[in-house]
Amino acid sequence: MKVNARGLTLDELTNHIIALGEKPYRARQVYHWITAKAAQSFDEMTDLPKGLRAKLSEVFSLELPEVIEIQTAQDGTTKFALLLKDGEVIEMVLIPERDHFTLCVSSQVGCSMGCKFCLTARSGFKRNLETWEIISQVVLAKRWLKERGESLPLRNIVFMGMGEPLANYTNLVQSLKILADHEGFNFSRKRLTVSTAGIVPKIWALAKDFPTALAVSLHSADQSLRDYLMPGVKQYPLSDLRESIKAFPRIKNGRTTIEYILLKDINDGEEHAEKLYRFLKGLKVKVNLIPFNPHPELPFKRPEPERVEAFQRYLLNRGILTTVRKSKGLEISAACGQLRRRVLSPNSFQAVSAEGASSICV
Numbered sequence: 001m002k003v004n005a006r007g008l009t010l011d012e013l014t015n016h017i018i019a020l021g022e023k024p025y026r027a028r029q030v031y032h033w034i035t036a037k038a039a040q041s042f043d044e045m046t047d048l049p050k051g052l053r054a055k056l057s058e059v060f061s062l063e064l065p066e067v068i069e070i071q072t073a074q075d076g077t078t079k080f081a082l083l084l085k086d087g088e089v090i091e092m093v094l095i096p097e098r099d100h101f102t103l104c105v106s107s108q109v110g111c112s113m114g115c116k117f118c119l120t121a122r123s124g125f126k127r128n129l130e131t132w133e134i135i136s137q138v139v140l141a142k143r144w145l146k147e148r149g150e151s152l153p154l155r156n157i158v159f160m161g162m163g164e165p166l167a168n169y170t171n172l173v174q175s176l177k178i179l180a181d182h183e184g185f186n187f188s189r190k191r192l193t194v195s196t197a198g199i200v201p202k203i204w205a206l207a208k209d210f211p212t213a214l215a216v217s218l219h220s221a222d223q224s225l226r227d228y229l230m231p232g233v234k235q236y237p238l239s240d241l242r243e244s245i246k247a248f249p250r251i252k253n254g255r256t257t258i259e260y261i262l263l264k265d266i267n268d269g270e271e272h273a274e275k276l277y278r279f280l281k282g283l284k285v286k287v288n289l290i291p292f293n294p295h296p297e298l299p300f301k302r303p304e305p306e307r308v309e310a311f312q313r314y315l316l317n318r319g320i321l322t323t324v325r326k327s328k329g330l331e332i333s334a335a336c337g338q339l340r341r342r343v344l345s346p347n348s349f350q351a352v353s354a355e356g357a358s359s360i361c362v
């Protein structure tokens with residue numbers, strides 16, 4: 001079977017290419033093509049001899065998932081549905097900002113965390129994404145921007161799509177290494193954000209193995225409310241989570257982002273803000289409040305703007321940097337927590353319902 005070269009670091013690619021009897025600098029050329037230049041095939045690599053291109057294409061695959069659907073919202077946010085080889089469909093979201101683009105990538109097919117407010121959770125967990133499937137999302141986004149002649153760069157990658165990145169730890173770290181490599185994609189580590197529901201041992205591991213920007217989905221600083229909302233992480237107590245956040249290395253003096261969904265009458269009151277403040281005091285963080293993105297299948301409501309503002313003010317008045325996330329792409333279900341797993345069926349795209357998750361799988 002061919003190796004998909006997109007899942008390899010430069011060192012690994014070099015070893016493969018040396019084993020083929022070629023010079024190491026060839027690996028650097030290929031690597032640059034498949035990362036920074038987002039090449040789709042060896043034919044595009046015009047500075048490589050034809051014979052070598054043919055040889056490489058017998059050993060390596062550069063296959064990408066197939067883009068089967070593109071939807072653009074009024075605000076320019078674009079959601080892509082990508083078909084994987086096993087018939088599963090994942091989603092990624094490209095978000096235009098003032099001077100750059102941000103890409104929100106998926107790390108798993110579905111998710112096993114079971115967060116009560118998240119649509120991805122409802123369709124269950126299928127499998128981890130391979131490294132090349134994670135990297136392919138970046139390649140596809142870069143190609144799309146290039147084709148459209150976009151002048152703004154793709155600068156930020158956030159692991160905030162489908163799945164829990166720290167539950168796919170090995171492939172996550174391999175992907176981060178590839179994305180940050182100066183000879184390749186060359187993303188600044190500060191602009192690679194790993195968002196986690198709070199798998200504490202893996203936060204410690206990431207701190208040691210390959211620290212990037214960190215975002216923690218907290219949603220409540222009350223242990224029992226958090227256990228209810230986020231059952232997948234209830235074995236990691238808030239006090240341990242706090243320790244891991246405190247110790248996490250800060251790239252260029254950055255702050256850890258604390259994501260906090262505001263759910264009407266559940267976690268949006270002053271008493272909740274107070275608990276949150278006590279949890280955050282002494283941590284180098286910024287809070288990102290996310291007014292809940294509603295969906296008919298989910299039992300929660302979005303609080304009124306005044307309540308969101310009061311929550312924000314409570315924290316600001318106590319010196320906690322707090323912003324409110326303006327949800328983008330809401331009308332195309334591209335906003336936080338709205339990505340869901342689908343399986344391609346012969347005639348149509350089918351949403352995988354929570355009940356039918358395994359029965360529709362191909």
Ligand code: SAH
Pocket residue numbers: 113115117118119159160161162163164165195196197215216217259261290291292293294336337338
């Ligand atoms: N599993 C990781 C990555 C997903 S990030 C994590 O939990 O951080 C997606 C972000 O959107 C998380 O902060 C998640 O809690 C939030 N989210 C999920 N459902 C949402 C919804 N319906 N409205 C607003 N935010 C939501």
